[in-house]
Amino acid sequence: xxxxxxxISKLTLFKAGVRSLFLESAWNNEGQQNIGRTAVMQPVIExxxxxxxxxxxxxxxxxxxFNTNPITSGLVLGASIKVEELRxxxxxxxxxxxxxxxxxxxxxxAQGDQIFWNTWLPFCxxxxxxxxFLSGSYLAPFLLPVLFSLLAFPTxxxxxxxxxxxxLDVCNLKLMSMALSFRRGFHTATIxxxxxxxxxxxxxxxxxxxxSKLRIGVLSLIIFIILLIxxxxxxxxxxxxxxxxxxxxxxxxxxxxxxx
Numbered sequence: 001x002x003x004x005x006x007x008i009s010k011l012t013l014f015k016a017g018v019r020s021l022f023l024e025s026a027w028n029n030e031g032q033q034n035i036g037r038t039a040v041m042q043p044v045i046e047x048x049x050x051x052x053x054x055x056x057x058x059x060x061x062x063x064x065x066f067n068t069n070p071i072t073s074g075l076v077l078g079a080s081i082k083v084e085e086l087r088x089x090x091x092x093x094x095x096x097x098x099x100x101x102x103x104x105x106x107x108x109x110a111q112g113d114q115i116f117w118n119t120w121l122p123f124c125x126x127x128x129x130x131x132x133f134l135s136g137s138y139l140a141p142f143l144l145p146v147l148f149s150l151l152a153f154p155t156x157x158x159x160x161x162x163x164x165x166x167x168l169d170v171c172n173l174k175l176m177s178m179a180l181s182f183r184r185g186f187h188t189a190t191i192x193x194x195x196x197x198x199x200x201x202x203x204x205x206x207x208x209x210x211x212s213k214l215r216i217g218v219l220s221l222i223i224f225i226i227l228l229i230x231x232x233x234x235x236x237x238x239x240x241x242x243x244x245x246x247x248x249x250x251x252x253x254x255x256x257x258x259x260x
Contacts, residue, residue, distance in 0.1 A: 008044060008085050013164065015043040017157045020077055023070045032067035037077065044081050048088040058084075068105045069112025071152050071159075076105040078163020104163070115186075116152065123190040124148045188228070226251050 023036035041062050049055050068076055080101060124147040132140035230244050 008047065008081060008164075012043045012047050013081070013160070016040050016077065016081060017074070017160050019043075020073060020156055020160060021153075023073055031063060031065045033070070033073075034063050034066045037066045037080075038062040040077055041080065041084065044084055048084060066105070068109040069116065071116050071155055072108040072112030074156050074158070074160030075108040075163040076101055078160040079104050079166070080163075081160075082164050108159070119186045119190060120151060121148060123186050126190060 019040045019042075020036075023033050023040065026035035026039075027033060028035065038059060042059075045055055045058050045062075049058065083101065124144050127147055128140050128142075128144040131137070131143050226248060230248050234241055234244055
């Protein structure tokens with residue numbers, strides 16, 4: 001088949017997706033994820049180019065420093081595969097692809113950090129703690145990696161498919177709106193779990209601190225409201241973070257004194 005009509009095969013995309021799971025295996029201070037990205041792109045380069053000199057030149061360019069969130073890296077990797085395909089076809093409309101790919105990398109990094117490291121990971125940790133305090137099972141900690149992977153692994157492949165299909169148009173308003181809504185929803189759920197676990201821990205303490213189910217529910221709700229208000233105030237006035245922490249401690253102390 002003529003190169004001008006050739007498209008990346010599904011098998012090659014699958015190989016790239018599997019390799020993306022090891023994006024940070026060769027992380028280094030100088031190039032960060034550059035070796036991992038080159039490994040991801042290797043089957044693509046091998047399929048698109050036949051000339052050894054061209055292959056070498058493309059690999060050398062891919063070894064430039066690269067870094068993004070590993071879980072949402074599929075956005076920029078998928079877009080990179082599409083750009084490479086267009087480049088091999090001789091498309092002249094991708095002259096600014098480096099700047100655009102850099103923008104996509106920044107978006108993937110920012111959204112990935114917020115969704116997975118700052119929201120989903122704390123949620124999974126709290127869920128594992130909740131299961132432990134409810135059941136007392138020593139298998140509860142394993143819920144953390146299992147629950148985290150249930151979202152992380154499909155996201156890696158889904159974002160790569162999205163990046164490839166959308167090419168350089170992945171930084172659109174609809175996609176960012178969906179990511180923001182997802183993050184807000186789980187952020188609220190994480191705050192609720194934090195309040196619930198705090199009350200649950202107190203309920204496990206024998207003696208005078210033992211709480212009834214009604215008190216656990218009331219205490220969870222109050223802590224949830226305090227944390228929700230504090231989070232909103234912190235986002236609105238970030239310069240008041242230290243003051244809000246002190247207010248939270250005072251509020252928790254007063255609530256415990258009233259309920260216990």
